[in-house]
Amino acid sequence: MELSLNTATLRKQWSLAQIIDGCARHGIRGISPWRDQVAQMGLQRAKKSIQEKNLVVTGLCRGGFFTAKDWRDDNRRAIEEAHALGARCLVLVVGGLPSGSKDLASARNQVKEGIAAILPEARKAGVPLAIEPLHPMQAAERACINTLEQALDLCDFFQNGVGVAVDVYHVWWDPKLEEQVRRAGKRILAYHICDWLVPTRDLLNDRGMMGDGVIDLPRIRSWVESAGYTGFQEVEIFSELDWWKRDPDEVLRVCNDRHQRCC
């Protein structure tokens, strides 16, 4: 599996234009941009630059947040942008509890209804929706879909046009991971890598570089490959305390090296 760079990995150091150049310079052939970075660069300019460098857009981050107020328009725009960029999928971070609510079941229902609402447009645009189960520690604030099993239940319900993004950081602990990756099969639309640090100092922005933590990346990769996934391995590291502070060319060198040696 080839390497793709999720642009969050360098969001503190570089603009999207710089990241695109950086990927090309370091021989990284995939890219998965975040929408705020695309907006800053301009959609058409981003598209042109990505095409010029022959990069594959392995995903667009992100749609979702169905429990927020403006979810309808926001997801419509996300689908349009994913289509324009030729993204292999639109990653859905589905949203957590609405402000003031403790009703997880209802939040999960809102997510289901939200996906139902945007799915016709996504299908029409040829943009597969990738539900990303997020780590249970992010259930309240970012996503109330927290296991691969739960995401696949939604995929079963919606069928055509909906799959999953498997991010090792969110699912590595799951006792049912191997079974559910097998169940996912071809519905795995994206595979994200990084590592779980011991200790982890922050619930959101303390992800580790592959090889620096405790995730058995080769084993999970083998499951994902056996399931039939033939796409990229997308490195996505939120790291306030470490990688966001480093020289971006060094970060890309290490990504390439670790991708070779640890994944």
Added chain:
Amino acid sequence: MELSLNTATLRKQWSLAQIIDGCARHGIRGISPWRDQVAQMGLQRAKKSIQEKNLVVTGLCRGGFFTAKDWRDDNRRAIEEAHALGARCLVLVVGGLPSGSKDLASARNQVKEGIAAILPEARKAGVPLAIEPLHPMQAAERACINTLEQALDLCDFFQNGVGVAVDVYHVWWDPKLEEQVRRAGKRILAYHICDWLVPTRDLLNDRGMMGDGVIDLPRIRSWVESAGYTGFQEVEIFSELDWWKRDPDEVLRVCNDRHQRCC
């Protein structure tokens, strides 16, 4: 359900002797001590003092850590202490990855073998073992049993003498919680309460007081009651930044109040 105090809630302010007095003074009729506090006070002295105050020992914390080196002797002593104190169960925090290992499946196997090894003694001593699934964010360092479903699979395997401790902090996010609580039935040996704060600032010691977070405590309690649990609600709050800094009598007053109003 009556209130019990897990002594970790006041471990920074009071000795076990003081906590026992405090519970009696505040009309809290259950207590669940930690073994280091019992050792400090002396087992016989602790036993005598708890009996004098007519407190129910709703659990002893903790056995487990089957992936650590000294697990065998340590669990033998834990069972003896639980027996001596007349604890309703010995809570098992099963242990995470062995140092240097990334092999979760193997760690989980070690846990299963560890429980198998200590179970005859526990049965003989009449001490039920309560497997406590811990939040997935603690999988590497503290417990590789991370869902109620996974814990109940072990209960099914071992049958007599093994149940679960349901701590809302660890399981509130689980999409299968209601279903698995029902499945657990009478095997629920302890029910722990606190709250999940938004934001959560630390992965271990930033638990909230009931009512201060996003956990729907009345709903989960109703599931636990429907499953047939008739024991105590045990408040267990690790809180480096807040409750461990407060006047302990204030903490107990608030525990009592929130237990009445929020649980």
